[in-house]
Amino acid sequence: MLNIYKFLFIILFLPQFLLSQDIPTTPIKLLAKESQQQQAIAKPTEQTNTDDLTQNIEDQIDSENKLVDDVINNINNESYLTTLPEKNYYDNEILFLTNRINANNLQKNTLAVKRDELRVEFLKEKATYEDTLKNIILGKQEFRNKKYFEEILKNNIKQIQNFKLDDYASLYESESKNSSVNKVSADLVDNYIELYNQKHTQLFVLQYLYSNIQKFRASNFFIDEFNLKYLIDKIDNVKGISFISSLTSYHLNFSIGELIIALLIILFFRLINRYLIVIITNFISKLLIKDKNHNLEENILFHLKDAINSPVIYSLYLFSIQLSMFILVKDQTFINSVMPWINTIYMALLTWAIYAILDNSISIYAQNLLEKYQNVRKEMIVFILKIIKVVLILVVVLFLFTQLGIDVKAIAASLGVGGIAIALAAKDTLANFFASLNIMTDNSFSQGDWIRTNDFEGTVVDIRMRTTRIRTFDNAMITVPNSQIANAHIMNWSKRKIGRRIKMSIGVTYESKMEDIVNLKNDIHDMLLNHPKIATNKTINISKTKAFEAIKREDLDGIKNTLLVFVDEYSSSSIDILVYCFSKSPVWEEWLIAKEEVMVEISKLVEKNNCAFAYPAQTIFLKNDNETKEKIED
Numbered sequence: 001m002l003n004i005y006k007f008l009f010i011i012l013f014l015p016q017f018l019l020s021q022d023i024p025t026t027p028i029k030l031l032a033k034e035s036q037q038q039q040a041i042a043k044p045t046e047q048t049n050t051d052d053l054t055q056n057i058e059d060q061i062d063s064e065n066k067l068v069d070d071v072i073n074n075i076n077n078e079s080y081l082t083t084l085p086e087k088n089y090y091d092n093e094i095l096f097l098t099n100r101i102n103a104n105n106l107q108k109n110t111l112a113v114k115r116d117e118l119r120v121e122f123l124k125e126k127a128t129y130e131d132t133l134k135n136i137i138l139g140k141q142e143f144r145n146k147k148y149f150e151e152i153l154k155n156n157i158k159q160i161q162n163f164k165l166d167d168y169a170s171l172y173e174s175e176s177k178n179s180s181v182n183k184v185s186a187d188l189v190d191n192y193i194e195l196y197n198q199k200h201t202q203l204f205v206l207q208y209l210y211s212n213i214q215k216f217r218a219s220n221f222f223i224d225e226f227n228l229k230y231l232i233d234k235i236d237n238v239k240g241i242s243f244i245s246s247l248t249s250y251h252l253n254f255s256i257g258e259l260i261i262a263l264l265i266i267l268f269f270r271l272i273n274r275y276l277i278v279i280i281t282n283f284i285s286k287l288l289i290k291d292k293n294h295n296l297e298e299n300i301l302f303h304l305k306d307a308i309n310s311p312v313i314y315s316l317y318l319f320s321i322q323l324s325m326f327i328l329v330k331d332q333t334f335i336n337s338v339m340p341w342i343n344t345i346y347m348a349l350l351t352w353a354i355y356a357i358l359d360n361s362i363s364i365y366a367q368n369l370l371e372k373y374q375n376v377r378k379e380m381i382v383f384i385l386k387i388i389k390v391v392l393i394l395v396v397v398l399f400l401f402t403q404l405g406i407d408v409k410a411i412a413a414s415l416g417v418g419g420i421a422i423a424l425a426a427k428d429t430l431a432n433f434f435a436s437l438n439i440m441t442d443n444s445f446s447q448g449d450w451i452r453t454n455d456f457e458g459t460v461v462d463i464r465m466r467t468t469r470i471r472t473f474d475n476a477m478i479t480v481p482n483s484q485i486a487n488a489h490i491m492n493w494s495k496r497k498i499g500r501r502i503k504m505s506i507g508v509t510y511e512s513k514m515e516d517i518v519n520l521k522n523d524i525h526d527m528l529l530n531h532p533k534i535a536t537n538k539t540i541n542i543s544k545t546k547a548f549e550a551i552k553r554e555d556l557d558g559i560k561n562t563l564l565v566f567v568d569e570y571s572s573s574s575i576d577i578l579v580y581c582f583s584k585s586p587v588w589e590e591w592l593i594a595k596e597e598v599m600v601e602i603s604k605l606v607e608k609n610n611c612a613f614a615y616p617a618q619t620i621f622l623k624n625d626n627e628t629k630e631k632i633e634d
Helices: 002-020 034-042 050-076 087-106 110-141 146-162 165-176 183-211 229-236 242-251 256-288 294-328 332-372 378-403 408-417 419-425 427-442 482-486 514-530 553-557 588-608 625-633
Strands: 450-452 457-463 467-471 477-481 500-508 564-570 575-583
Touching (some): 146 183, 146 332, 427 467, 427 477, 500 514, 514 575, 514 588
Antiparallel strands (some): 450 457, 564 575
């Protein structure tokens, strides 16, 4: 009597229990293998009652609940990406079985062929099922739309249903009787049971996932439907438009309502472009601006708007096109093929905005940084920006590879294997790159310096990752590989703070008195010593220190203030006074001005001291022969 009550309880309340579960399907009817079947047959008939039935059904429901819970948990924590085997594992097994099927076909071993066909289908369905679970996780990471998940689940379900296991049912039943004596029959029975159970289990899980996508992927208002279906239906149902919509839907695969909504979306984002950029720039400027300087705030706002203007505009246009595509295009396969490229464009626009903000921020703060830290070099900042640019481009390329399903690890491995060949092919490029690092760290010259080597002379325009560009004084551009210039003898005229040499020799005639020449020399020395544009101990202040200096600071910084004025030489046509000094400014134009003033003052001092400038001259003495003869006769 108690068993009857239990049976009635199951009949009345089991449906409610099933409906209260999240699982939409009935319990799976799995097959047991031979050992389990024999144990069931060996049981007394009296014990196969409603107690066993109740226990079996409850166990199945619990196992099903636990199965789908585990699948969803593994999807949410992304463990399937690491725990499930790679597809290559199944490909190798399938290849082996395919070869064995071909061999058995040649030998007319039909039973062995059927056995292996079941096993091949088992491996194919298992590999596809695991790929589906992995693709669900990857789709979540890539923010795919709901239709993407529905499509991959439906494709997997369809593939499982396409294989007709019923074609093997009669063979399974007939070979079950011979499984105890025939090894091939036993393997066929086991393969049939495994495929049967796997097929039903996978269908159950996939159907559950299809009906409960929200359990592993939250609904996204923007990515999925944008909630515009209601408006589209309203437009299509307007009298006069409904007929045209039916024609366009049939011939062009989109309705008038969908077209109108797509155009409105594009127009909407076109209108908000202007205002959204202002809002974003104001928000970022509040994060960056700590100074209350109004001019600085306006400068930062200008540079920020210039930096993010184009990326934001293109991003909004792309987003409007994406939404319009979701509305107008019904081919989910096409959308799935286009989405990786759209996501990559988003990534590229983001990196563009980041680099532009970084570049403009440096343009705002770099000058203050250079003034505050004298050791910071302008070209080093530019060089770091170029490296960041290359890194960001590589990030975009790797993101594109990931979106397209290309195995980045395999590419990295192949690069590792072919690293030697790549290094040999790019040895010049690598040599130039490391030479540029040597130039940066050695500080032999900087951007804007006037340098001269055996091959060229000019002003350094910029130091790039592979080459250095030089502007010659006749306004030509020379591009030199960094490896060449790093190993060259470089004369840098710009590595000096104070002092550009003025050297001249003043020739005074021999008719001048030596006393006047010495006075002239002393006056020239006094004039140079007090001249405001000549570097002397009076016009520049060099602090002295008693501390040990490994490198003399004047020589390192380029400070020269030597002043020498001496009567130097009896030349062929003049007595020479050596004038050796340095202008305070190393700038060529200012050096010319100082040199001109010195020459004018020296001219005045020569006149003041009753001296005259000598010039190349020759005195010729003619001998009179008659006078000589008379002297001899006397």
